[in-house]
Amino acid sequence: xxxxxxxSHDSLLDRESTQELLVTLANAIKEGHLAFQESEEDIVLSxxxxxxxxxxxxxxxxxxxxxxxxxxxTKEKDISSTPPKIKKSDKR
Numbered sequence: 001x002x003x004x005x006x007x008s009h010d011s012l013l014d015r016e017s018t019q020e021l022l023v024t025l026a027n028a029i030k031e032g033h034l035a036f037q038e039s040e041e042d043i044v045l046s047x048x049x050x051x052x053x054x055x056x057x058x059x060x061x062x063x064x065x066x067x068x069x070x071x072x073x074t075k076e077k078d079i080s081s082t083p084p085k086i087k088k089s090d091k092r
Contacts, residue, residue: 007036007043029070048072 013021028034034045047070054069 005041005043007038009036009038046074048074 025034029047029051032047034047036043036045051070051072054067056065056067058065
């Protein structure tokens with residue numbers, strides 16, 4: 001099993017640079033290949049056909065925020081085809 005590899009980057013960008021970043025990210029998702037490099041280690045991700053997307057927005061007066069989270073599985077998750085066993089309670 002491969003150990004976790006993480007990438008993190010924080011920056012202060014103007015709207016145009018932020019838009020360029022989002023367009024680049026969108027194009028990489030479309031191509032199915034995202035490569036990130038901050039220091040010496042690369043992290044390469046391969047988005048699948050189905051992606052779980054969460055979008056949140058908040059306005060807290062002097063602080064506004066939009067959060068986008070995109071995730072996917074590289075392997076199918078095993079899902080049981082049988083229902084769970086539920087034990088009946090003797091108490092009433």
